[in-house]
Amino acid sequence: MASKILLQIDGMHCAACAARIQKMVSQLDCVKSISVSLAQNEGLLEVADDVKPQEALPQVIARIESLGFRATVGDAKSSLAHWNETLKKDEAHLIAVRRRLRMIVASGGLLLILHLTNILGFQTAYPVTKILFEGFLAAGILFLCREILVSGFKNLVYARPDMDSLVAIGSVTAFCYSIYALTLMVSGDARIHVNFETAGLLLTFISIGRYFEELSKKKARDAIGELITLNPTKARRMIKGTVTEVPVEALEIGDTVLVSENEYCPADGVILEGATEIETSLLTGESYPQNASVGDKVYAGSLNLTSSIAIKVTANQSDSLLSEIIASVREAQASKPQVAKLADTVSFYFIPTVIAAAFCAFIGWFFFSSIGFEQSLRIAVSVVVLSCPCAMGLATPISIMVAGRVAARCGFLIKNADTFEKALDIDVICLDKTGTLTTGTPSLEKVESPSLSTEEVIRIGTSLETRSKHPLSYALIAANSLPLYDANPKVVPQKGVTGVIEGKTYYLGNVSWMEELGINVPEDEIQGQKALYLGTVNKWIATLFFKETLREDAKAVLGNLRTLGIEPMLLSGDGEEAVKTVASELGISRFKAQMTPEGKLEAVKQLQATGHRVAMAGDGINDAPALAQADLSVAIINDTKLSTQASDAVLIGNGISGLLNIFRLSRATVRNIRENLFWAFIYNAIGIPVAMGVLHAFGGPFMNPVYAAAAMGMSSLCVVLNALRLNRFR
Structure with missing residues (x-):
């Protein structure tokens, strides 16, 4: 993969200066491409695939200086001091x-x-x-x-x-x-x-x-x-109960940092103690403060509004979301x-x-x-x-x-200026389901039981799930509001959990385990992987139904995309019923289930072969082949670095309104x-x-x-x- 280097170029006065630098530097064998911005006094150099950056830079700088200009290596993630x-x-x-x-x-x-x-x-x-x-x-x-x-x-x-x-x-x-x-x-x-x-x-x-x-x-x-100055210069690091003030650059992954109310977070991290509201409007475009408590992520440059919190640093300053945003812009x-x-x-x-x-x-x-x-x-x-x-x-x-800064304010980042032009001709957008149209976290939808109340089923289930790391267990725990039983639970891999409550053994798991245990689940209660079944010895007690939580703005965004002449298509690796349900709720008429990464790639190719200009939106990991093939690729931010995602644009924030804004801002x-x-x-x-x-x-x-x-x-x-x-x- 070709290396990209940002150059600071001084001495340009007009478009002819920029054009001359671009033309003369492009003639070097070590250069794949160079784009020179008169307005920014910068150049984006892409070194040839078989050349090391340290070998190409002296030649490029010498060529620029021979034209009467000055060039130095810039840093897209410039520090606050710089x-x-x-x-x-x-x-x-x-x-x-x-x-x-x-x-x-x-x-x-x-x-x-x-x-x-x-x-x-x-x-x-x-x-x-x-x-x-x-x-x-x-x-x-x-x-x-x-x-x-x-x-x-x-x-x-x-x-x-x-x-x-x-x-x-x-x-x-x-x-x-x-x-x-x-x-x-x-x-x-x-x-x-x-x-x-x-x-x-x-x-x-x-x-x-x-x-x-x-x-x-x-x-x-x-x-x-404005983005860079969101990051504080100092942070209060706590080691073994002792708090010391240190430069932000000195923070390391794993450090504990205290953030008082009305202070900006100095680093990316997760909350260890406290609950608060976090303001991220300048960073991700979120209109309103977001509630945050233990386990939730916070980002450098976000404003802590209501109460003090302690966070565990999860990224160095140069690898923070804020630094990635600055570099992309x-x-x-x-x-x-x-x-x-x-x-x-x-x-x-x-x-x-x-x-x-x-x-x-x-x-x-x-x-x-x-x-x-x-x-x-x-x-x-x-x-x-x-x-x-x-x-x-x-x-x-x-x-x-101007558009680059507006994009960050509107919930997305562009990786390249070509993105604006690519977006103009798109008429089909393929969307991953989990993490794109849904939040990626399931929620408890309903409970059916002939003998116990809903609250009691949830209480028993939560008592059994305390040691499980399965996503459905987190959804069940989140739904519980009652004190837990002492169940001494045990996890049975790929099947479920079991425990003893008040002398009675309970089982909570999938339908195949119920059959193995001799517990007969009624036929109309069998719902596949999005349901858990609760039973005792030889007796079915309840079924707990789960569903994926749709992003709040998903339906409105897809409707507005249709008004722009862009037809949504759902491509998911999940089962037929789960995909069909989400497609129905969002009004998507074209969908495909049980898609492998290769299958998504082929689906994009087939659409292109029939004359469509295709955009692909996904999480940037299992969707990478389809993202690379699409005419326009949009990645949803997750724990993967933005710079490693095969995408033209990256959505930031909690919703997907940025997806709509990509097309609207591109046209403008x-x-x-x-x-x-x-x-x-x-x-x-x-x-x-x-x-x-x-x-x-x-x-x-x-x-x-x-x-x-x-x-x-x-x-x-x-x-x-x-x-x-x-x-x-x-």
């Missing part, structure tokens, strides 16, 4: 950007006012002084934006142009031409126009746009930070769906094409029209400035980033991505010809480079704001 440090760096960077932006906007605002006075025809007694002041303001803006200019020309020199290159060419060309025009004006040529405002305002609008892009990236990182954000490949391909060739288009526009207007050198140059600058690959680069990752996310891509393509498809002067050819105006810069900034902002609408998903 993440806090990252957030501090983000905040410090934003403060610096904000401080510089204030000066840029102030200078740009003055330039805009001076530019408007020219448009409105206001005259000044000292025109040269005014132009010199404009030049001074523009030069200040160029200095404040020097990182963009240096990066742009450096990449241009090394034949790897990016968005910075376009900005650098446009702004510096306009500034240098303005200096040239100023010298001609001083020499007495009144026909020359100076365009310092073009250079200054271009960089002003670019800086404003990038600031909002940085804010959107930080917002996405804050969403993961970050890896999903770093991956890309198929719909993004077209944008990546276009972005890679986009900038060279734009530079060629700007050059052709200049040559065409200068040599084949009478507009002159100045206007031809302004047209070329407008083309360079308006063309924006950033909108295309942000269209997909911003939507995926892909629609959002398509809207973003449509806007990005349409913007450039219309904007570039307008910037090249197509309107003027039909009697319209030329585009001013200043307005081109403003339009470029607005295109990226529109994409980001549209993606953030996904936060409204409920």
